[in-house]
């Protein structure tokens with residue numbers, strides 16, 4: 513069996529790592545294609561190094577662009593690669609532009625597609641990732657889901673149950689493997705209690721008045737507890753072009769994007785996390801760390817129903833009030849969703865190899 517993996521952006525790499533490792537252990541032939549959607553060393557290379565993912569066999573070097581440009585560029589550069597490699601199946605990950613572009617190419621060439629992290633829905637079509645999820649799932653032959661809600665979504669959309677495989681969360685495979693190493697490091701000098709912040713969604717950072725209002729509130733949070741904010745390149749460029757200061761004198765501290773291990777180390781010891789990321793909602797749930805999500809919706813509802821996540825939408829007063837509650841020791845306790853046990857990649861490999869026979 514020959515599996516070709518397509519990845520391109522930072523959140524893909526921690527999902528790929530356990531699947532690649534498990535298939536290698538079972539001596540499956542694998543080809544790894546990086547689209548180059550993310551290209552900065554601290555958005556890509558460092559993840560390959562820390563997660564011990566082999567160097568990609570090919571990098572399509574597509575870089576940044578509008579959604580149409582980036583998606584089209586990936587498609588036209590990926591098509592000859594997949595024609596040449598003739599894999600039995602292409603595995604795509606998550607919901608980024610690289611995911612949907614590769615799935616579209618394969619579906620026209622009648623090459624089978626497996627989607628890792630299928631079935632998640634925010635039901636918010638203004639989110640580019642939601643379009644990517646819907647189309648990728650529609651085109652996929654095997655849909656590997658992280659939680660029961662994803663199965664329910666797919667069945668409601670008419671996907672036949674034989675294509676859906678509830679495997680659990682591959683992000684948690686990586687987290688459980690890396691956590692002991694992360695716990696031995698402290699990459700940034702932080703006190704006992706601190707808040708960790710990440711924001712990069714277009715709905716938050718491309719809306720400059722809103723971004724400015726959020727920064728104002730983060731400064732207020734910083735008066736109560738030190739705040740560390742590793743800045744995604746998109747957010748940095750928005751802050752700079754809007755003339756919003758990137759360095760702050762008091763409780764709010766900015767830094768460069770962190771490596772997987774460094775970020776996990778900080779996440780695992782944080783008093784609270786404020787984010788708009790999808791993966792971080794899951795990681796904080798696993799770690800039992802309070803997570804305040806600055807979004808109206810989430811495609812990962814188990815993190816709210818079972819885990820430590822709360823959705824705050826655009827209510828900045830509520831954000832401040834919730835931070836205060838947490839600092840006073842008052843916040844819900846979560847638990848870990850079923851099948852978030854570090855064995856999702858094994859279940860994916862079992863299913864892939866069973867398909868072949």
Ligand code: UD1
Pocket residue numbers: 521522523549550551552555576577607608609610640641712744745746749
């Ligand atoms: C992409 C994903 C998003 C994911 C995020 C994680 C899509 C539609 N979005 O968003 O789901 O949560 O990755 O980071 O695929 N840039 C750099 N260096 C890089 C990469 C990007 O400077 O290595 C800058 C460029 O100015 C670029 C901007 O960041 O235009 C946005 O990059 P892009 O890949 O378009 O989307 P993300 O916002 O990173």
